Amino acid sequence: MKADIRIALVGNPNTGKSTLFNVLTGLNQKIGNFPGVTVDKKVGYCNLPDGRTAEIIDLPGTYSLYPKSRDESIVFSVLADSSNELNPDLVIVILDATNLKRNLLLYTQVADLKIPVIIALNMMDMAKKADLTIDVDDFARKLGVPVIPVSARKVEGIDKLKEAITFANKIALQQNSIDIEAIAPQLIESIKQEIGVDNPYFALQLAHQHETLAFLTPQQSDRIEELEKEHSFHSQKAQGAETIARYNFINDLLYDTVTQSVTAEDETLSNRIDKILTHKVFGFIIFFGILMFIFQSIFAWSAYPMSLIADGFVWLQSNLHHYLPAGILANLLIDGVIAGLSGVMVFIPQIAILFAFISILEDTGYMSRVTFMMDKIMRKVGLNGKSVVPLIGGFACAVPSIMSTRTIENWKDRMITIMVTPLVTCSARLPVYTLLISLVVPNKNIWWIFNMQGLALTAMYLFSLVSAVVVAWVMKYILKSRERGYFIMELPVYRMPRWNNVLHSMFDRAKTFVFEAGKVIIAVSVILWVLASYGPGNRFDQIDRKYQQTQYQKAGPDSLKRMVASEKLENSYAGVLGHVIEPAIKPLGFDWKIGIALITSFAAREVFVGTMATMYSVNGDAEKIESVQQKMRTARNEQTGQPVFTLAVAMSLMMFYAFAMQCASTVAVVYRETKNWRWPAAQFAYMTVLAYAASFVTYHLLK
């Protein structure tokens, strides 16, 4: 879509910026990524009263143009770099009317860059409730910019804002806030001349941020560095001086324009809620209650839509097989692509549910209380208070959980959380564990109430959480971070969630997952399908011919089909691979049949059960776990005649599944969230090494 004017939304976090963005653009928005970082780039379109279209960019929330995180660094580079494809013609700065002082700091910084600005004074309804009187006209006159009072939640003042956009000046008319030159007079003058900028604040910002700005040439950056040395410029001292000067300006401005009638220091509602929600005892009880509820919901509420999606695809596949002419292309489409698509779509319910909850937790302000409460424990192992939600969500599925790590601002904390979340026992491991546990652990009770199989399963769950924490602790020392581990964080006032935002967030997440991670998942699924359905040379033809002989025809069509399928899988590329890797997995107690299952279950862990069913040509439905079990129990090693699935093998296999990154979807989503193949590769490598080591030790201890 071609827009006539480009507008950037800038503001502090928790000022209702996203709500305003949603109100202005409706469903007409695109989510992407800012180049090089994993911050959502939200772009939407809005029709102006004069018929023009405005392109609106929602920039990450920040308290200052001096970035403290990678997300925040985007704001300055978009605003300042005129060659940036997102460089705006106009900036709307959103100010929270109930918290003007801190909000105005960012405004004065943006205004001094001399980009045309409009102020949207949000939460006017809340300000009225708090008995704040703002002389909007005087405020606008003193700043020299249009100031539009709005209430984004109640959709008030939006028409006025659109009008103001329509009539906005093409040149910046705002008043200067502070004397920029006074901060570093000679340096600013030199940068202005040598780099060729005319705005003094832009020159000063270059002095502070030149090392990280992509639009400066290395020569320019080096020259600025030299100039700084020449004029003995101290970045942090200069920032401090600038901030103090700005707050002086702001205090004067607010003194003249804002009055608050008698600040009755009565306890706010928010404070009273906090007394309960961050209480020593109730705080944790409530938090774990909420976590359990979310976890249960992902499990329980998604079960029905997930099976609906899965069944829908099965129905589609069988119908297509019926109507399409048989052949390689039809097979590729139906068993490769559509099966892969089904594997993608099936995640949508879990993603939507988890993000509905996360959106509510964030919107209400509860998420920052979670961080507040959990910080002390989580920090010890290199995680963040907010890592708790992805870790617990990981018990259901790592895919939405890894997507949810975006709420963690600190880069290092986020990366560690992403790296360890797949260790947590997800629901796809459950069928594998139940199958193996019921195979080797007796179904007996100890101390009357504890079922041994149940205990074994519980142990696997606890073990996964412990291993995630230990790995996180190790990574704390491995990962290097330039960011400093701050915890200086606003605790926003509790608010009702905005259902509109919740729906937007569910929809956005599901969409980004399908379109971005989906590609990789489908590709992997097609590759695995080819591996499992084709074999080298004419082996498959020989199998077909072999079973056409009369001696096999007595077996009946069903069991014949199973025998063919089992022998074909053995002779497929996957089967060949299984044989190839056998020497490598033999020390773990696995034979080539298990090897094949390890390969095919890379699509999803639960495929292990299906592959085992095919390998042992199980009668009837592969869903019937008992029949698979029966076959596996009686399976004997061809050479030794010993049972294949001994306690040692089953335990070793469980250890392998506990640690190994046997999930293409997770790999895809980690890539999508880190935007760099190094991360999923490193994760795959460390998890495989751990899996191998754990299996090896387990097998040899129990053998």
Next chain:
Amino acid sequence: MRLSQLKVGESGTVKEFTDLEMSVKLMEMGCLPGEKVRVERIAPLGDPIAINVAGYQLSLRKREASTIILMST
């Protein structure tokens, strides 16, 4: 007296900072010299703390709070 030494409900006025890098961030968040701060609550595990400053609630770790020196009263 440092901010980290205040008990819940006690307040003070910011005088200066001992950590330059931290002070830049704190000042941007409205925690400036001359500003009144009040300790609102302490996290259940004893750290971090939540303070009221410039009309809103800010949370910070005790180690961070110990870089804020308050005026002696």
